[in-house]
Amino acid sequence: MNKFTQNGSSHALFAVCLPGLAPVLRREMVELRLALAGPEDNGGVMFSGKTEDIYRANLQLRSASRILLRLGSFYAGGFPELKRKVRRLPWADMLTPKTHFELRVTCHKSRLYHSGAVAERVADAIHQQCGAQPVPAGSSADDEGGASQLIVVRLLRDHCTVSIDTSGEGLHRRGYRQATAKAPLRETLAAAMLLAAGWDDRAPLLDPFCGSGTIAIEAALLARHLAPGLQRRFAFMDWPDFRSDLWETLLAEAQAAARTDVPPIQASDRDAGAIDAAIANAERAGVGDAIDFSCRAFSAIEPLPGPGWIVTNPPYGKRVSEGQDLRNLYAKLGQVLRSQCPGWRFGVLCGERELFGYSGLQVNDSMAWDNGGIKVWFQKGTI
Ligand SMILES: C[S@@+](CC[C@H](N)C(=O)[O-])C[C@H]1O[C@@H](n2cnc3c(N)ncnc32)[C@H](O)[C@@H]1O
CATH class of the missing domain: 3.30.2130.30 (VC0802-like)
Known part of the structure; x- marks a missing residue:
């Protein structure tokens, strides 16, 4: 060797x-x-x-x-x-x-x-x-x-x-997302949002702008302790020195660590095509039964008893709804969350901090990230 x-x-x-x-x-x-x-x-x-x-x-x-x-x-x-x-x-x-x-x-x-x-x-x-x-x-x-x-x-x-x-295809390619809606998030970024939001993977989680379902699916994988790489290949598997025995052991350990119970995860979007894509993606990820998907505008959300976490990525004007004035959407989002989700924590990924300001939600922490060359802000707080 x-x-x-x-x-x-x-x-x-x-x-x-x-x-x-x-x-x-x-x-x-x-x-x-x-x-x-x-x-x-x-x-x-x-x-x-x-x-x-x-x-x-x-x-x-x-x-x-x-x-x-x-x-x-x-x-x-x-x-x-x-x-x-x-x-x-x-x-x-x-x-x-x-x-x-x-x-x-x-x-x-x-x-x-x-x-x-x-x-x-x-x-x-x-x-x-x-x-x-x-x-x-x-x-x-x-x-x-x-x-x-x-x-x-x-x-x-x-x-x-x-x-x-050692990876081959980028690690965001978990293998489950074949159907996409508008402006899908990278799976790695969606997982980072959940981790950075401090979601405890026990309390309810809601994404009212779920698109192709990435955040909800990553949440279900996280809550079930399912390793993100279970369904894919890696570059090291093609190396002459690949140790398949070691890999099989690690895979078996990862599978044995999986849990079956998950907290309520709700995901919705007003676009019916996006919801169809999200359901198909969740099925492929093996977590279709863990997420309650529904087609509705964010103003019609029906959160389960909380408090829980809202982790989401509303349209931010650089790819979705380009050129549209999103100030009303953020102002309405603030109103809806204050009335429907008092005491919940939020982690919202948005393109401009000023735009998020229209929600009137108080931000406790703000992180600057990069999403495919676009500077984005992750805004955290409690409603
Ligand atoms: C940036 S995308 C979310 C992408 C998603 N995180 C993913 O990974 O696919 C924003 C989503 O908000 C949805 N949307 C826009 N306005 C909405 C509204 N008023 N109510 C509910 N959903 C809305 C769009 O259909 C779009 O899917």
């Missing part, structure tokens, strides 16, 4: 997340007992761990976008040195001659400043060492018919860091 698969050896790892979510991700990692290895930065959290931890992080983390394994970190002042040092990395543990790999290269303040030229040299070095093929420019790895593998190279002040992606 090589050094990358021995369960005893420790690897340098990085859990990537959407900008702004690192504090939420960090808390999840502490709960999972992953060994943090430094402060979070805006885009993720460093940690160290064994092969088992790579598998667990992919299977269990709800707010991470992907998990990177650092293969090497070295000085590279010129191309010959770069190629020589890249060739020394243990590529054959993860790649075969059938693998097609994709390079993501960034260069800052370095002598090797041209990312295209760096990618070309790194691709040559990897191919020479293990026979794997770079994906030709303009096509995707899947078109090439082999396993696709992302490799991330960063040059900063002549220091090169090479990492390999």
Whole structure:
């Protein structure tokens, strides 16, 4: 067994997340007992761990976008040195001659400043060492018919860091969401909203703008202790050193941890097509029985006895209802929640803090996040 698969050896790892979510991700990692290895930065959290931890992080983390394994970190002042040092990395543990790999290269303040030229040299070095093929420019790895593998190279002040992606498709792709409504949230962001809102997964939860149901489905997965990665594959499963015995054990443990009881979760939207999509998604996620979906305007909500939590993502004018004046919607939302849900806590994702101000709801905490390049605000408080 090589050094990358021995369960005893420790690897340098990085859990990537959407900008702004690192504090939420960090808390999840502490709960999972992953060994943090430094402060979070805006885009993720460093940690160290064994092969088992790579598998667990992919299977269990709800707010991470992907998990990177650092293969090497070295000085590279010129191309010959770069190629020589890249060739020394243990590529054959993860790649075969059938693998097609994709390079993501960034260069800052370095002598090797041209990312295209760096990618070309790194691709040559990897191919020479293990026979794997770079994906030709303009096509995707899947078109090439082999396993696709992302490799991330960063040059900063002549220091090169090479990492390999262990996740494959982004971790927001849980596998359940095939039907979408307008402006669906990433599953990782929906899970982060629930975690950041402090929902205790025992009290009632309501999403009155549920669209394709992402928040409610993530809530049901959370309440049932269902690991978000149970239904999907990961890049590490295609590596020659994949330990299927270890994976099967972790999967069985994750399945055994599932609970059947869930608190009431209500989700509604005025769009009937969105509700159909949400129901189909919840069925695929295996939580169709845990969510009460209904087609209605938010002004007609009928919350169950609480207090509970409202976690939601109303239209925020940048993708849904673009150009429309949403001030009335937020003012009405404030009125409805004050009359129907006194004492409930809220966590609302919105595009502009000023717009949320029209609700008249008092905000105790406000976090700035990034949703697909759009700056968004997560506003928390008690009604
Ligand atoms: C930003 S989307 C929510 C997306 C959702 N979180 C998801 O992941 O798919 C906002 C939703 O609010 C719904 N909506 C807009 N006005 C509404 C109203 N007055 N009452 C109820 N739903 C409304 C839209 O149909 C849309 O699905």
